[in-house]
Amino acid sequence: MTSFCRMKNVKILHFPLLFLFVHPCFAHADFAPYFYDNGPYIYNGNLALFSLSEDTAIGTTIYCLNGTDPEGQEVRYGLSFDPGSKEYFRVDPKSGNITLVEQLDREKEDSIDVLVSITDGRSKVVERVTVFVMDANDEKPEFQNMPTLIDVLETTESGSSIYKVEAVDKDTGSGGSVTYFLQNPQSTLFAMDRNSGVLRIKYGEMLDYEKTKTHFVTVIAKDGGGNFNGKEQFMSSSATLTINVIDAQDTPPSFIGTPYFGYVYEISVPGSEIFTVLAKDGDGGNPNPIRYSFEEGDDGVFSINKTSGCITLLTLPIYLKREIFNIKVKATEVSPEGRLMDYGVTTVVIRVVDLNNNPPTFYGENGPQNMFELTMTEHPPEGEILRGLKITVNDSDQGANAKFNLRLIGPGRMLRVVPQTVLNEAQVTILVEDSAAMDYEKHHFLTYKLLAAEIDTPERFSATADIVIHLLDTNDNAPKFSSEYYIARIPENSPGGSNVVSVTATDPDSGPWGDVKYSIYGSGADLFLIQPISGIVYTQPWASLDAEVRSKYNFYVKAEDAEGKYSLAEVFVTVLDLNDHPPAFNDNFVEKTMVIGAPVKIEAVDEDAEVPNNVIEYAIMRAEPDNNIFDIDTDTGEIMLKSYIKSMAIIQNITNHRDCTWSLVVQARDRGQPSFSTTAVIKIDITEATQLSEGPLGSFLMQNRNKPLQILGMLAGVISLMVIVTVIISTATFMRNKKSNRILPNRRVRRRPMTQQPWNLRNPFKVPETPGEKFRVDEEEPEVIVENVNYNNNVTDFVVRQWPPPPSAPSLPPPAATYIPGQRQWAVPTVSATVAPKPRKKPNMNRQDTVNLALVSELKMRFEQKRMLKH
Secondary structure (H helix, E strand, O other): OHHHHOOOOOOOOOOHHHHOOOOHHHOOOOOOOEEOOOOOOOOEEOOOOOEEEOOOOOOOEEEEEOEEOOOOOOOEEEEEOOOOOOOOEEEOOOOOEEEEOOOOOOOOOOEEEEEEEEEOOOOEEEEEEEEEEEOOOOOOOEEOOOOEEEEEEOOOOOOOEEEEOOEEOOOOHHHHOEEEEEOOHHHOOEEEOOOOOEEEEOOOOOOOOOOOOEEEEEEEEEEOOEEEOOEEEOOEEEEEEEEEEEOOOOOOOEEOOOOEEEEEEOOOOOOOEEEEOOEEOOOOOOOOOEEEEEEEOOOOOEEEOOOOOEEEEOOOHHHOOOOEEEEEEEEEEEOOOOOEEEEEEEEEEEEEEOOOOOOOEEEEOOEEOOEEEEEEEOOOOOOOEOOOOOEEEEOOOOHHHHEEEEEEEOOOOOEEEEOOEEEOEEEEEEEEOOOOOOOOOOOOEEEEEEEEEEOOOOOOOEEEEEEEEEEEOOOOOOOEEOOOEEEEEEEOOOOOOOEEEEOOEEOOOOHHHHOOEEEEEOOOOOOEEEOOOOOEEEEOOOOOOOOOOOOEEEEEEEEEOOOOOEEEEEEEEEEEOOOOOOOEEOOOEEEEEEEOOOOEEOOEEOOOOOOOOOOEEEEEEEEEOOOOOEEEOOOOOEEEEOOOOOOHHHHHHHHOOOOOEEEEEEEEEEOOOOOOEEEEEEEEEEEOOOHHHHOHHHHHHHHOOOOHHHHHHHHHHHHHHHHHHHHHHHHHHHHHHHHOOOOOOOOOOOOOOOOOOOOOOOOOOOOOOOHHHOOOOOOOOOEEEOOOOOOOOOOOOOEEEOOOOOOOOOOOOOOOOOOOOOOOOOOOOOOOOOOOOOOOOOOOOOHHHHHHHHHHHHHHHHHHHHHHHHO
């Protein structure tokens, strides 16, 4: 019993009732503390059956240890880990709160063993519990086989699977499931199975090496999503798959620069480079790498680098049993999978020679040669071999003494020589580098120097050979006009068949290809022809040009060579207006009525198309019975009295005639070269305005006395206006009286008689009764011929009446108008009907000005057409 009482550190958790009996030895018994039991999802107790998400933040209180002591003693809590384990948690000894101090990672450690303890100061209970780490969606899918590069034959059928993408997500549940997508699937030729990750060529699509040699496909791996830090999170990764399209192989490799000659010198050592062969895959689109090997003839004393084609010596020259070795070298294509494919075979002749005592030498078909000639057409395809040049270069020395460079010296970079480095002997191949520069029109022949110079020898022996290439012409040029457009001018009176313009086009090609034939077409070409050889454009034999009908023509000319190559130019033709129409009055005899102070106007028309041919000047050639009372505006044709004539009395005082009817000979002259003129007789009845003329109505009636329709129209307008005003006033009065309720008394209105001033109106249409108020014409007077001043004789002579001699001027005539500088000088025409020269308001225009105006008009039309084409 004593030993039982001395028991310490006994874990008594579930059987406290066994010790209820009182015994002296248990008076001082110490029972151990214990944890409260807990179940799943309980956050206090002994940490048993507890799980924790891996995305829990550091510093979070995740649990509370909870227990008690049977004696009621204060308990303390402890927490420890196995030696070598990371300590993820820390506990507060008093409160039992457990805090996370290290970041959890389920993918590295999905459970943590923890030793939790409780003590009352004397007894301590320790329990081992396991904390499970729960998954959070914190891991991206990781590609297992990406990025990578794959080769696919361009003949692979559509729909075929070409690769399987694999990605792994370390998360569990939906966060660990992976689906696959293509970035921008519409722009690629490929499709991806989202579940399996199999990449295939889209149905209906085919790879094409000639269009695209390499495709870059971006694959996206995305998980199914999961919770992370309290939120739904989806994670993805991307990787690029490079797809090389393999060209279909159908041509075996070919050696370049054959035949091959190599040399072994007497001073050569094992490992010396003898010769390097070069072969290329005949499939130029996507050539395969070449592997070189010997077939026969090497006798075990030579080796070849399988990738570079370099042949090296394996033994000393003294052990060589032969002087000449004919070695069969095989070049084999190697597929991307490492499979050997087509091959080609050539012979390398290796000769054993001695010291360097020979310079490089060029050989032709018949032996040494230092000049080679070749004839070929211009612009051969780039990369083409000049097969007509059979050149071999040889250095009879051995080893390094026979190693030399080949270089072409000549104009530009049109040609390239292969090989550039030669050991012993090689067939010289010259390739076309710049096809466009090999132009017959620039160079009829090309001269190059082919230089062979040793590389590493003290002597630096060298040799040169001249290469002359004669180029043959081809029809590679179209005729070209000297200008994009031509401007021509032709007078309108030109007869049919007149030359208009000469167009010129040149074709630099030779022979028939350089002969140019011209033709003409277009909507404006109906009146024109062109000589096919000379390019002279001329008018149709029956053509009649008229600037007044049409002054602008444009059409196209075509220059074409023997094979139909052509170019176009545009021709603009301006028909120059000639002064071929005289001015014409509406009537050669005009009657006018002039009111003193108001002008009368005459007008002539010139049917010419352009200025100055249709610009008219007016002049008074003769006035009867007096020449000194009228002026005329040379530009407008307005006839007016002299400025000092204000009344009829002045006219009668000057002329001593009471008759106010005048006859004027008025000339209309154009400004063309030569000038045309026409005359007309104007009969003017001069009247003086009465009292009515002082008002606007009188002035209107007097000025329009010869136009009764205008007077009637004016009167009808006035009457209509008065009727409208009366209707408006009556309507307003009626409306006002209708609104008023008062009864208006009758009123007697006494009106005073109005004294009306009588109108002193003289009827302008009434024929005067007195003989002094009308014109008198004496039929018995002799006729006099008036000289026509039109030097073109386009108007026949006419007959006018002889008027009485003019009366003498009064003793004190009115003073003449003072002359002001800058104003028009007026001169009274003499009886001979000549007009004194006076300054012109409009500048004179000569024939050159007319041509310049036509040129400017044509250029404007041309620029406008180009602007419209651009828009």
